[in-house]
Amino acid sequence: MHSTRPSSPHLPELDRRGLLGAIIASALCLGVPRRALAAKDIARVDDLIGRMTIEEKAGQMTCLADSFRPFNPPNPSVGIQDEKRLAQEIRKGRVGCLFNGIGVAGARRAQEMAVKESRLGIPLLFAADVVHGLKTIFPVPLGEAAAFDPELAERTARAMAIEATAAGLHLTFAPMADVARDQRWGRVVEGSGEDVTLTGMLVAAKIRGFQGRDLRREDSMLACPKHFAAYGAVAAGLEYGSVDISDESLRETHLPPFEAAFGAGALTTMAAFNEINGVPATADRALLTDILRTEMGFTGFVFSDYTADEELVAHGFAEDDRDAARLAVLAGVDMSMQSGLYIRYLPELVKSGAVPMATVDVAVRRILYVKAAMGLFENPWRSLDEKAEASRIATPAHRALAREAAARSIVLLKNDGVLPLDADKAPKIALIGPFAEDRDNLYGPWAFYGDPGKGVDIAAGIRAALPAENRLAVVRGCNIHDGINGGIASAVKAAKAADVVLLAIGEAQDMSGEAQSRTAIEIPAAQQELANALAATGKPVVVLLRHGRALALHDGVANASAVLATWFLGSEAGHAIADVLFGKVDPSGKLPVSFPWESGQEPFFYDRKSTGRPVLGQGSTEYKARYTTTDNSARYPFGHGLGYTRFVLDRLRLSDTALRWDRSIDVSVRITNEGPRSGSEVVQLYIRDRVASRTRPIRELKRIERVTLDPGASRTLRFTLSRSDLEFVGAGNRRIAEPGLFDLWVGQSSAGGLHAQFTLYAEQAGER
Structure with a gap:
């Protein structure tokens, strides 16, 4: 069973002893030895802070683009410094972190300057956006979320950490912990979808994978869950947009995945670009200090997002850059990314009294404690080993894991029996579409360091699976956005000559990701x-969707014989797709996002509220909460996904229909594989609070369990529920559970399932 509300130490006062104790507690939760913050580390940090000038303190609080190494991913070209200028800044102690360059040689040059040529010798932290792979590219996070498998997420994160640390990195700006409920938002692709519980499970798993069991190991990579907070709730799915939500929604939907992240040991996080209820997150002390630290017990340090502190001026929240730096540091942003505002303005702000030196010291102490926990002071050359760089990147084992993860991320949305194909009978296949032989869009966004030439496209994967190459005809048919002269005619000719058509269509990778909102x-x-x-x-048509969000499907796509959600699957995409098409792998993915009937339904998500005028079953739709042009449902709901065998659930049993206040109930269900072949299913448990002091969602996911069974085999699954699973945010922002009747479903998606009811009773009998 999985929990998404891990306990976190609380931090009522941001003094040194409290911070140290909380970091130690967090480190011990990870299994990091107590020596990670030994007395000598504390003494070293105390000594450094006592000797640092305000300029050097501001330097530790500054993160700049890495000019020593060959690659900086595209971002707005703001404040980029050449290597010579950056080297001067490092020697002066005016840089604490470099980001988005890879390669050991360049990192060692920069670290030599920091350790041997700066006055205090404080080592640099090297960071990058390793979101779903370095050289071995795994499925985009939204795609991998479809596996509904935290264990897989942990394994792929561990592989990414092994490669990234071999390339000279200490920290990744991942995972994205934003719950994303509007598919128009481009960054849906970077997260785990629309559900709070699933996102929390996968975020915690990623952090365990990235960081490993000991932060001081050469292959341990700090995780930075982002974006704190509620970035996934931007209005109309518009990138960088505003967020206007209730405290209840913030605390119930958008904060729990971060609680899971911090419970898993994350020691950094990133403030969001967006404002919340009129206050930009980068300047929101109530968010970054009162909630993040005092309430949630976060013990590490906070990055700004890329130039987000500087953007407080454009928000209309800061008068100028100096004021923006003041607001950000007072709010609780410890490290400024790329704007350079802290190094430019903090010395004068402290001298004038606008920012207390104590505030700066707290921020620097947080950063240095994390560097100490990583062992950087004892070994500034950790993760800077040329031998590791030559041996740990793009290994056969990582490629095999990428293939497994890709196959398990594929969701079979529809199948009228055309799949799986029988490779031994060598059907004549027409592979048609702009992505049939395309390698430029295999990886998806946020895969900056991968080599597209080493990715396996769909045609290559299918050819490798067929006994004879002449059974496959490949026709482009059209481009991604426009037609080709004679393209459709050639595609139709090929289709008529084939037994089955595979249609590879969807989004280019630059249609998803940051700044790629779509109407x-x-x-x-x-x-x-x-x-x-x-x-x-x-002819039977099998649609192979390439995409980074849920899509509204129409006509020839929606009505195809089979439809598969294949996302952006990474290095082994072609092999993984072929594995599923020919039945080598039974599809077992489930949708982490709801596919709407129409774009205009967005934002659309399964755990919505009922309203006072819901459409009930096949009843009247007059004067009901609905759209006049489409059904008030999903074409394919959250949790949906088919396989090549047939699973049946029965014998739903509750150990008691009365859940006592401080006790639990057990839920059991039998699952049987009644189909012709082995397969895997994800069994999902949902609840609904029928009557409460705050209206509640029509369903909420609470438990998942993956099971693999041979034909004819059965297994009884057991879940346990307690009062904490029924809590919600009530008056005064308190988490409460209220006595009363609850619905429970155990099923194979968020729609349907076996149904039961139970009642939560208070400690003493009484009225609700």
Whole structure:
């Protein structure tokens, strides 16, 4: 069973002893030895802070783009310094962290300057956006979330950490802990979807994988869950947009995954670009200090996002850059990314009294304690080993894991029996579409360091699976956004000559990710036209969707014989797709996001509220909460996903229909594989609080369990629920549970399932 509300130490006062104790507690939760913050580390940090000038303190609080190494991913070109200028800044002690460069040689040059040529010799921290792979690219996070498997998420994160630390990195700006409920938002692709519980499970797993059991190990990489907070709630899915939500929604939907992250040992986090209720997160002391530290017990340090402190001016919240630096540091932003505001303005702000030196010292102490916990003072050359760089990156084992993860991320949305294909019978296959032989869009966004030439495209994967290459015809048909002269005619000809059509369509990778909000989450018109023409041939069409969000599917796509969500699957995409198409791997993915009927339904998510006028079953829709042009449901709901065998649930049993206040109830259900082959299923448990002092969602996911069974085999699964699983945020922002009746479902998606009820009773009998 999984919990998404791990206990976290609370930090009522941000003094040195309290911070140290909380960091030690967090370190011990990770299994990091107590020596990670031994007395000598504390003494070293005390000594350094006592000797540092305000300029050197501001330097530790500054993170700049890495000019020593060959690659800086695209970002707004703000404040980029050449290597010579950056080297001067490091020698002066005016840089604490470099980001988004990889390679041991360049990192060693920079670290030599910091350790041997600066006055105090404080080592640099090297960071980068390693979101779903360094050289071995795994499925995009949203795709991997479809596996509904924290253990897999931990394994892929561990592989990423092994590669990234071999390339000279200490920290990754991942995982994204934002709950994303509007598929128009481009950064849906970077997270785990629309559900709070699933996101919390996967975020915690990623952090365990990135950081390992000991932060001082060469292959341990600090995780930085982001974006704190509520970035996934930007209005209308518009990138960098505003967020206007209730405290209840903030605390119930958007904060729990961060609680899970900190409970798993994360010692850094990143403030969000967005404002919340009129206050930009980067300047929100109530968010970054009162909630994050005092309430949630976060013990590490906070990054700004890229130039987000400087952007307080454009928000209309700061008068100028100096004021922006003041607001950010007073709010609780410890490290400024790329703007350079802290190094430019903190010395004068402290001298004038606008920022207390004590505030700066707290921020620097947080940063230095984390560096100490990593062992950087004892070994500034950790993760800077040329031998590791030559041996630990893009290994066969990592490629095998990428193939496994990719296959398990695929979701079979629809199948009229055409799949799986029988490779031994060598069907004539027409592979059609702009992504059939495409390698430029295999990886998806946030895979800056991967080599596209080493990715396996769909055609290559299918050829490797077929006994004879002449059974496969490949036709592009159209481009991603526009047609090709004669393209549809060639595609139709190929389809008519084939036994089955594989149609590879969807989004280019630059249509998802940061700054890629879309008003219509649909297949581009040229590809839709191709799909409609192929549907008219009468041949069975299997749609292979490439995408970084849920899509609204129409006509020839929606009505195809089979539809698979294949996301951006990474290095082994082609092999993984072939594994599923030919039945080598039974599809077992489940949707982490709801597929709407129409774009206009967004934001759409399964755990919505009922309203006072819900549409009930097949009843009247007049004067009800609905759209006039579409069904008030999902085409494919959260948790949906088919396989090649048939699982049946029965014998739902509750140990008691009365849940006592400080006790628990057990839920059991039998699952049987009644199909012809082995397969895996994800069994999902949902609840609903029927009557409460705050209206509650129509369903909430509480438990998942993956089970693999041979044909004819059965297994009884058991779940345990307690009062804490029924809590919600009530009056005064308190987490409460209220006595009363609850619905419970155990099923294979968020729709349907076996149903039961139980009642939560208070400690003493009484009225609700």
